[in-house]
Amino acid sequence: MPEKSAGTLATETVASPTIRMPKRPAGTLYRGREGMWSWVLHRITGVAIYFFLLVHILDTSLVRLSPEAYNAVIGAYKTPIMGLGEIGLVAAIGLHALNGLRIILIDFWSVGTKHQRVMFWVVIGLWLVLLAGFIPRQLMHIFGGE
């Protein structure tokens, strides 16, 4: 074999690597089941709770600087919008806590992985009971129904 064939001698084009990855290889959304969605919810609620705690530590630490400023901030929390936000907070913490127990059972209970799907629906059930108890009370609280 000659080192260079006639064809390549004639037109010596720059051999740039033509194989390249697409920038967006992702296609459809992966159709995972309960396990995947519990993980998605756990991650979203976890990040949301983290940001709440960040603000919460800041507002609580205000009391050392100026009690008046602290009172003003706590007063702002009593507005209806913040009241509705608290519903979201309780919903997020409730789900994160209950699903956290499910994850602990998956990791440490010998048959946890076998019952993970049932446990997910138990978590959702308990969470709905929790919210059914909390939301009406909170709405009464916000809109002065007491």
Add this chain to the structure above:
Amino acid sequence: MTLVTDAPAEVGAVQAYTATLIIRRFDPDVDAEPYWQDFDVEVYSTDRVLDALHKIKWEQDGSLTFRRSCAHGICGSDAMRINGKNRLACKTLIKDLDISKPIYVEAIKGLPLEKDLIVDMEPFFESYRSINPFLMATSKPEKGKERVQSVVARERFDDTTKCILCAACTSSCPVFWTDGQYFGPAAIVNAHRFIFDDRDEGAQVRLDILNDKEGVWRCRTTFNCSEACPRGIQVTQAIAEVKQAILRGKP
């Protein structure tokens, strides 16, 4: 679902349909981005997705590129995402899918896309190799004899011996999609196969390899791997057992 045959079907006769496959195409020489392409193909109720892909390649568009070898669910070549789930094309019957809707076929996720349905499997095999997927034993069996193992001891790791390295589990893992350093379910399954084998002496080595930020502790128990496995391996269960073995310090 449109019935192609006009004549009243005989009892037990194979039905034929026209199925629509929407395939995610990508040719690195031409395309900057992957795109979807529709194909109408006549299939029988006994056909698998792989048969439909063959029909397209042989009769409509010879440039369609995919891997398959044995076509009987044991070589692990044709894992792909069918209607959003990782499946083997050769084990997915068309009649088990809803053919009133198009069937979406695309490459598995999280590995570099090379062409159409083919991805670069090298990162996957690299993490497989890194867990020492071979018997590590210093003892010699009796001359002319095999290493004897009890039925109970064999049963301990039976589930994880079924792996065909198709990458359906690893490429279904949300952690692996975003963190290519993660060993992935398949490597851990194959480590499990030797860690719990009582003829093997390398369990501690493998547990040390997997006791890592990018090892078993990256697993977030989403169970996508268990649902994707075409061999029905309880992958998340196997990962949980390896986690427990690391905590105990022995298999």
